[in-house]
Amino acid sequence: MDATLFTREVDGYLLIVQIYVDDIIFGSTNDTLCKDFERVMKLKFEMSSLGEMKFFLGLQVDQMPEEIFIHQTKYVNDVLENFSMTGTSPMSTPLALNHGIHPDPTGEKLMRLCTSQ
Template sequence: MVQVYVDDIIFGSTNDVLCKEFERVMQDKFEMSSMGEMKFFLGLQVDQSETGIFLHQTNYVGDILSRFSMTDAKPARTPLAINHGISPDDKEEYIDATLYRAMIGSLMYLTTSRPDIMFATCLCARYQSKPKVSHLITVKRIFRYLKGTPDLGLWYSNDDNFELTAYSDSDYGGCKTDFKSTSAGCQFFGNRLVTWQCKKQTLVASSTCEAEYIAATSCCAQII
């Protein structure tokens, strides 16, 4: 199996001989170097062991906390308050949109290995055009949550359980602008999280049941 991203390549096989042969062929054809067993790729840290693989972005979390002066922030237990009440409040003062977008962009990249912040990040991303003070406070709470959980990530165990399990959920009319609901879903092979998504629905649900049904169909479509 080979994955190519611009000029970076990941390759692996259950047969070590094939890996060495592929490495030799590539070095004969192209000017390239081999870094050995993968430990870091596009911001992702990869810890491999006999029992499985752990993907995380601990170093990246430290970098963005430092970049946005949140290193000494008080840790939060959750990325978003239960009754957050975030909305496009016209009475609030505007903040620096460039800073806000930079913080959102940094968090969006982190969702590569941190599905636990996806809903809160996507919610805050809706207000990038005209961010207010309350929106910045909510974003900073996500950073405070990261301060207390810098080393969380994804664990892929080395076992033969590939039973497919999917989960879906939805709020109801959570968006205060157009009253659309948000669908969320995740899919597992055994205990391995392989895909996850969080997206505002394209139409306005007339009931909690309809919102949940839309979320479930979206989750099934992701599997297909």
């Protein structure tokens, strides 16, 4: 059990809060729960809201209406530039064909992830 991960269910909606050092990531299946949590946290603690999460721990997060895409494009480009390899050709990734990652077309709408400091 992760002692920095908290969940709360309200009227069938889920609020998830993850604390990492001085960062808080939170998301909900209901926008009102997210806004209420943010408001309460700002009242109780000195914190600023960074809005919708774009970066976290070196990961880039692109949130679209029906999906969340997590990638490290900036990190990869920085590494390539650091080793003077920006002009090289990409190679395919040796990911197994049966990696077990599949879209969930019947799943519920994804939650929106936000971050604060």
